[in-house]
Amino acid sequence: MIGLDALGIAAATLPAAVAIHHALDRAEPTRWRNAGFWGVFALLLGVGPWLPDLANGCLVLVMVGLATWGLHPVPPAPSSAEAQGVQAARLGNWLFVPALAIPLVTLAGTLSVGDGRIAGAPVIDPKQVTLVALTIGAVVALVLAMRLTRLPRSAPVAEARRLVDAIGWAIVLPQMLAALGGVFALAGVGKVVADGVVNVVALDTPLLATIAYCVGMALFTMVMGNAFAAFPIMTAGIGLPIVIRQFGGDPAIVAALGMLSGFCGTLMTPMAANFNIVPAAILELRDRFGVIRVQWPTAIVLLVFNIAVLALCAFPGGLVR
Template sequence: MITLHWLYVLAGAMFAAFALLSAADRSNPKRFGNAAFWGLMAISLLAGDLIGDLGNGFLVLGLAGLAGFGFVGRGSPPTTSEEERERWSARLGNRLFLPALIIPATALFGTLLYNYTPLGQSGLFEAKRETYVLLGLGVLLALLVVFLWLRPPALAPLQEGRRLIDSIGWAAVLPQMLAALGVLFAAAGVGDIIGGLTRSFIPEGSVFLTTVVFAVGMALFTMIMGNAFAAFPVMIAAVGVPLLVQAYGGNPAVIGAVGMLAGFCGTLMTPMAANFNLVPAALLELKDQYGVIKAQVATALPLLLFNILLITVMAFR
């Protein structure tokens, strides 16, 4: 059976290769910092279940220290030149996107085949993890197609991957860390504290004000933690279930679904959602690293108001 652990090994091997290539990159003055950072990432994926909670805690502190003290910098790996890329573009045109399309196509159609044909009874993939496994398989298939079709140098995918991950830098691991922070908040009882504060200043029976607190809280906690999935357990335990569902009889499906949409409004307005807002700015080499966020605020605020109204109307009919 192919389990999720196989994907951790695949990703860990990739980061280990980035670490080795970074260490060998004499053009980067911060090559050893990069090597240590991506090496720690490789250890977390390859041996995170072996080093225990304390070991993983020190590993996270190491990542934070390397990034916080500026030991991580952008490298310049030997990849194709601008002239070579223009030549490939002129020759192949939009066909160059074929390998990239193989990845989502494999995940989508593979999942459908596995779930709706007798193939699903084979037990080939870990239960409820087939989409993740097929996504990883799609990456390998895309690489195979690239090598058979374009015949690049053997290290080209890894060097291009290192160039990309160096452009993103420490922000690449921010979503995982912030998601873990959401779990810590929930375990520490932050939701109970927020729920108590909400009951203390909102008049009993005020559905609309409670909905505002829930939706705005989802957006604010998402801005703090960078991830609506991390904010959700805090706000649903604080306001969503005890007040909107149990006390006022709201529809839990509407409250949960639209509450997540309210959280996504916060995603549009925070640099903590690095994979959405900082990474595109870095990859596009925008002059203003917060340019993406500034462009999205005018959409996020009206959308948040609409979500508040949607919960009020749809959840309490």
């Protein structure tokens, strides 16, 4: 049955390809350093579930050591602006087809194989149907892009390396911060947070509990830099025991809008470096926080909207108790 382990192997193909591309580039002085970093990352994604915890921890420390040493990659030269302009003029709006294929294939796969059964046989883990459909959508988009652009087969790997090198080690932050959130949840940080909030604000109505949960998700995301890291903490501390169990909130609505509230925090923090700081560096903006300055008003509006929708839709008995 296709589950998370198979998806991890699929995800490992990208850093593995980047590692091989670095290793074959003899003109790069730090090629083995870069190949080692992305190779270890691929190893963790692909076979990490079968390795002992100590081995996984040591591999993470190897990545940290290589990143601290300094990767200093020399990315392959991109195609000229003139060539890109000619290609864009030739393709026109067909350029959007590969990008649109990802959500379309993901939605179609999720709706058509919701229980994970194909022709009556259990093929996909029902809990991972959406992720499997997303993976298939990415493969379909890659094939369409190659057919449309008529580029050589090595182009996806070269472009992947160029993008990965531009972002650097920050590309692995989501996985590391999500793991940190899981560690915090097991350590009982969620209960400490809940006790602290209850001591400050009396969460005696569904509306107050909703505001505390959504605002807490945004604030914790700002501190930790990743909504996936904040989610287990705030959900274990406030979302599950208070919003869901005490006031009867719908778990699906609470979890979905809680995560969206966390994403609002992502828009407002430099800790989300791969979203807010790296783009500013790539675009060579004078203000390194320019992306955040543009995003934060939208983030506040979305946070208020999420709170309103959760409060109005998640409680069958209404907000007044």
